[in-house]
Amino acid sequence: MLNPTIQRRRLGNALRRARERAGKTQDEAAERIDAAASKISRLELGQSGIKLTDLALLLDLYGVRDEQADSMRELARAGRQRGRWSGYRDAIPDWFRQYVDLEADAYEIRWYQPEVIPGVLQVEPYIRAMSSTAHPRPTPGELDRQVKLRLERQANLHRADGPTLGFVLSESALRRNIGGPAVITAQLAHLAEISHRVELQVLPFDAQTYETASYGFIILRFDPATDTDVIYLEDYTDAAYLDRPDAVRAYTRLYNRLCAAALGPAESRHLIQQVADDLQRRAT
Incomplete structure (x- = not known):
């Protein structure tokens, strides 16, 4: 259902x-x-x-x-029924509630993120470090709810019959030292491990193309018999949901160009490990 x-x-x-x-x-x-x-x-x-x-x-x-x-x-x-995430209404902004429902029913998700690790790939310490800088800052109880929600979303996406997942990250997302060396090193180790199970590519600083985007976006694809595809765009206090065919085509072309400009999966894992090694050397 x-x-x-x-x-x-x-x-x-x-x-x-x-x-x-x-x-x-x-x-x-x-x-x-x-x-x-x-x-x-x-x-x-x-x-x-x-x-x-x-x-x-x-x-x-x-x-x-x-x-x-x-x-x-x-x-x-x-x-008019309650959604599967209705129990987390206190942990989800109004403008984000539609997204978590759409995410759960998509059969394919393509995610470009230039500055931070995508939420569904974050480990718990990274989630807590990111939330600690939010404004207004969540209470300990609110933070626990946000962490639980994000981890449940991750489990839902990584189930055996879950959607096909693809990510393109900028190298800056890897090098942004959120939470300190221990947190980001654990996060990078998780990315390297999960890259064997999802399509994960990194757009390096020295890419031989200028194709890029300064903003993140997510492409959610659905069974054409039940729903239209959606482009999700988020800013500081709101989000936009685009489903016009011309917008979906434009963002799909942009994502494909970003994939072409990025490193392949094996090369991306190598860069992730290289960034982790750099962080460890600077921390010692």
């Missing part, structure tokens, strides 16, 4: 297609349910659930009948 976030996105896509086939605008749809046009936008993006009474009004406006209407009502009911 897909999680509620996926069900809301499926319903949102179906509502948008039905509205466009009916030749109706978002303003006209909003007027029918006595709401702002922004609410229709959120519904079509899968960012909120919908009451069955409002859904009935929209289905009537769009001329949706019979089995299609029944299917959309079922999606609406499923989308």
